Amino acid sequence: MNDLFATIRRVLVPIHKEGYPFILVGIVLTVLAGTFSQFFGWIFLILTLWVCYFFRDPERVVPVGEGLVVSPADGRVNLIATVLPPPELDLPQEPMTRISVFMNVFDCHVNRMPVAGRIAQIHYTPGLFLNAELDKASEDNERNGLVVESPQGGAIVRVGVVQIAGLVARRIVGFVGAGNTLAAGERFGLIRFGSRVDVYLPAGTRVLVGLGQKAVAGETVLADLAPGPERLFRSI
Known part of the structure; x- marks a missing residue:
């Protein structure tokens, strides 16, 4: 799981660790929803990506x-x-x-x-x-x-x-x-x-x-x- 979050940080944007529990819940819900409905699977995937975006933590030049x-x-x-x-x-x-x-x-x-x-x-x-x-x-x-x-x-x-x-x-x-x-x-x-x-x-x-x-x-x-x-x- 640590490797997964490291990949997200590297490929997408730096993500603060406070967001990890929410991202994990989003991933689980995406998998479960996708098992029963492709439509709802996509919905939860989009929400999970938004959570990743919300908890972004970019470096800044002060x-x-x-x-x-x-x-x-x-x-x-x-x-x-x-x-x-x-x-x-x-x-x-x-x-x-x-x-x-x-x-x-x-x-x-x-x-x-x-x-x-x-x-x-x-x-x-x-x-x-x-x-x-x-x-x-x-x-x-x-x-x-x-x-x-x-x-x-x-x-x-x-x-x-x-x-x-x-x-x-x-x-x-x-x-x-x-x-x-x-x-x-x-x-x-x-x-x-x-x-x-x-x-x-x-x-x-x-x-x-x-x-x-x-x-x-x-x-x-x-x-x-x-x-x-x-x-x-x-x-x-």
């Missing part, structure tokens, strides 16, 4: 530059606002810049660190499963919040990152723990089947994306924490 905030998720920038951060994150209750990236069921759902830094705390909050595109999903939906202490220009900037379960999503998976130090673009979690990730930045942070823009996790620059005029940056 932009290099002090102060750059990269997208934590693949998807569409659907909200940009100045709001109070969630109280469970223990961030100062003063306005922060929030950028939200909505993931539909066709987007890659592996989440990546928007900035380099140490994870100071993680807080899981149970809740509803409203449409993640709605603004109130930030307060009402099931979510998992991280506070990242990121070195920026000799100071430590605290950035909030919140994974939000959506209408279809029912499982937020974390790969890291409090105290871990990660690089920008490094994987920190995954949300199954449609959801959203919010990033909370200090008020006045220069936002470099617009509403409706397509974002790529670990590659698209959402904002710049560094003061001063806009500047060029490079990728490695």
